[in-house]
Amino acid sequence: MLAFLGSFGDILANGPLYQSTFRLAAILVFAAAGEWVAERAGTINISVEAMLLGGHFATAIAYTQTSNFAFSLAVGALAGVFVSSFQAYLSHYLNADQFGIGLTLNILLLGLVAFLEPNFDLSTKLAGEVKVPLLYDIPILGPAMFGQRWPMYLVYAVVPLSWWLLMRTKWGLEVRAVGEDPQAADVTGIHVNARRRHAILYTGFIAGLGGGVYLLGQVGRFESGNIGGKGIIAIAAVIFGGWTLRGAVAGCILFGYVDALRLNLPNIVGHDFNAQLLAALPFLATIVVMLIFAKHTRQPVSLARPFLRGLK
Amino acid sequence: MSSTSSVKRDRIELIGLYVVSIVLAFVIAAILVNTSGGSWSKAVEAMMNGAFKNPGRWGETLRRAAPLLIVAAGSAVAAKAGIINIGQEGQVLVGATGAAFIMTKIQPGSPLMLILGIILGMLAGAAWAGIAALLYYWRRVPVVLSTLLLVYLSSQMTGYTMTRKSLLLEIVKGSPNRIQNSAKTAVNSRLGIMHIFGNNVPLTVPVAIIVAVGVAYMLAHSVWGFRLKMLGLNPRTAQRAGVSHVRFGTMALLTSGAAAGLAGSLMLATGESNYRVSSGFSASVGWDGLLVALVARNNPYASIPVALAFASLHTGSNFLAAAGVESVLVDVIRGLLVLALFIPPAVSELRKKRRVLDLMTERA
Numbered sequence: 321m322l323a324f325l326g327s328f329g330d331i332l333a334n335g336p337l338y339q340s341t342f343r344l345a346a347i348l349v350f351a352a353a354g355e356w357v358a359e360r361a362g363t364i365n366i367s368v369e370a371m372l373l374g375g376h377f378a379t380a381i382a383y384t385q386t387s388n389f390a391f392s393l394a395v396g397a398l399a400g401v402f403v404s405s406f407q408a409y410l411s412h413y414l415n416a417d418q419f420g421i422g423l424t425l426n427i428l429l430l431g432l433v434a435f436l437e438p439n440f441d442l443s444t445k446l447a448g449e450v451k452v453p454l455l456y457d458i459p460i461l462g463p464a465m466f467g468q469r470w471p472m473y474l475v476y477a478v479v480p481l482s483w484w485l486l487m488r489t490k491w492g493l494e495v496r497a498v499g500e501d502p503q504a505a506d507v508t509g510i511h512v513n514a515r516r517r518h519a520i521l522y523t524g525f526i527a528g529l530g531g532g533v534y535l536l537g538q539v540g541r542f543e544s545g546n547i548g549g550k551g552i553i554a555i556a557a558v559i560f561g562g563w564t565l566r567g568a569v570a571g572c573i574l575f576g577y578v579d580a581l582r583l584n585l586p587n588i589v590g591h592d593f594n595a596q597l598l599a600a601l602p603f604l605a606t607i608v609v610m611l612i613f614a615k616h617t618r619q620p621v622s623l624a625r626p627f628l629r630g631l632k
Numbered sequence: 633m634s635s636t637s638s639v640k641r642d643r644i645e646l647i648g649l650y651v652v653s654i655v656l657a658f659v660i661a662a663i664l665v666n667t668s669g670g671s672w673s674k675a676v677e678a679m680m681n682g683a684f685k686n687p688g689r690w691g692e693t694l695r696r697a698a699p700l701l702i703v704a705a706g707s708a709v710a711a712k713a714g715i716i717n718i719g720q721e722g723q724v725l726v727g728a729t730g731a732a733f734i735m736t737k738i739q740p741g742s743p744l745m746l747i748l749g750i751i752l753g754m755l756a757g758a759a760w761a762g763i764a765a766l767l768y769y770w771r772r773v774p775v776v777l778s779t780l781l782l783v784y785l786s787s788q789m790t791g792y793t794m795t796r797k798s799l800l801l802e803i804v805k806g807s808p809n810r811i812q813n814s815a816k817t818a819v820n821s822r823l824g825i826m827h828i829f830g831n832n833v834p835l836t837v838p839v840a841i842i843v844a845v846g847v848a849y850m851l852a853h854s855v856w857g858f859r860l861k862m863l864g865l866n867p868r869t870a871q872r873a874g875v876s877h878v879r880f881g882t883m884a885l886l887t888s889g890a891a892a893g894l895a896g897s898l899m900l901a902t903g904e905s906n907y908r909v910s911s912g913f914s915a916s917v918g919w920d921g922l923l924v925a926l927v928a929r930n931n932p933y934a935s936i937p938v939a940l941a942f943a944s945l946h947t948g949s950n951f952l953a954a955a956g957v958e959s960v961l962v963d964v965i966r967g968l969l970v971l972a973l974f975i976p977p978a979v980s981e982l983r984k985k986r987r988v989l990d991l992m993t994e995r996a
Contacts, residue, residue: 424923432967435958599788611773
């Protein structure tokens, strides 16, 4: 028992664990900060997975060609927008089934990346580390939150950006109205499907950027399996957070922590776990967490309901 | 203008749209092949050989098509009830794993074990989908999300059963296990294979057709099917008419999972991946089957040709490498094709609505 408590203490005081939590949570935060906006507008975008992958891949290509970090990240963000435009226009202009489109985009992009990858001689590098003065010296959390490679700090920009856009602009008010009561919004002259499309394109921008940041700020080398399911977990985080940004970010940190445990637990405890069970941990934890918390939230009333004028 | 002529025009327009978008999907794929240093004409030839022309290949295509059709029929049941189950890939895998418990553990197997194995496979698939139902009706977790999460979980969980000898890992004497898969199923618990014109056609093919026709019939002509449709079209009205959302929704989800489990256990019984289960056993059958249902707009009859088309893409892809093209090209084609098939009905609906609006403004 004492040994168990001791190793529990090791886990809590483990610096590298928090650093990897931050890194793994960051990509989830990018995806969730975008997805949150789209869901408040009334769409569940399962293609956020494809947007992350699109950004990840495009950033890798752009960096291989130009060796310019900022430019590559911009290309990644644009690739995310490109992928999301399919979701936006097919599901909110043509009114095709949003889940069918999302799933197809996920499968299509995975295939496309696997097909195209051998044609590019991809070589990428990690961006440089930047230690934020003063803040870095906070014990345990300091190195985790302020001792990262510089693209990771973009995460501190996208969260307020999403919040400000949705909660403090006219556009954001309209987007929220569209997600709650599209008929009423329509009557007041808001173009419902256009707002939903914008929200999805914004998701694509943020998720594409996140895919790029994950490449240049954390993994360093492109692999098509890098994203595997992170978009889906980000959607779970949005639901976990009860469609509030605060809650979604908290969910991302929680899921990031579990993911970090998966990577670091054998080192900390000094005991080998079954590889499959460890790999299953983030998904299992997500399901369990949903089981506990999902009930106590209020979702946007028109979530996942398509809007057609004259149809209720 | 008479209404018959406008119906006819709509239909012609729809067919035209389908032709244009399918051709466009293939043109994009051809451009991809050529720009990546391949030749599209060679790729087409290789795929035709792989899917039909070479000896024994159309039997392989049918072998692939059968589970797709079963999965698609199951997805249609859930979709009719307005429930979006997209976790078939996991349900297929869990179903096959469940079947493997009986088919490999009880040696020497008897034909009874085959039936028991298939039943356990169906139960396992249904149970896996049932988790999503539980999460939704008890804790309001969207089914889309939970079924997807369960797909990721399923491959790890089945992978785990292949690492424990007490579970499914094959016991090989005198050598450590490197490849993690189950033992071969007992000979007696395998399903027959018909030999037709030099092709091996597994018995899953007639089973799949029976399942598809049965589901179509039940949906169209039974009280059960009517209730499911009522639930899908308007849950509130259904509730008022005594169709419990919880009961029928759960049932639809379980049926859909059981169909996927059936597909998985039949694949195992007819010799998919040499009668062994591993964590990659489902080989996209679940995803493909779901896409078949989506493209066929949840009509089991329409699923039959679509399943054949998707299966021939898959079997054709096995010959692509010889033509110097990566076989993952098929994933791209399939994705493009599905997107292409989504567009025409949507465009046609939009135009129809526009015409009605125009008519209304003219009258006003």
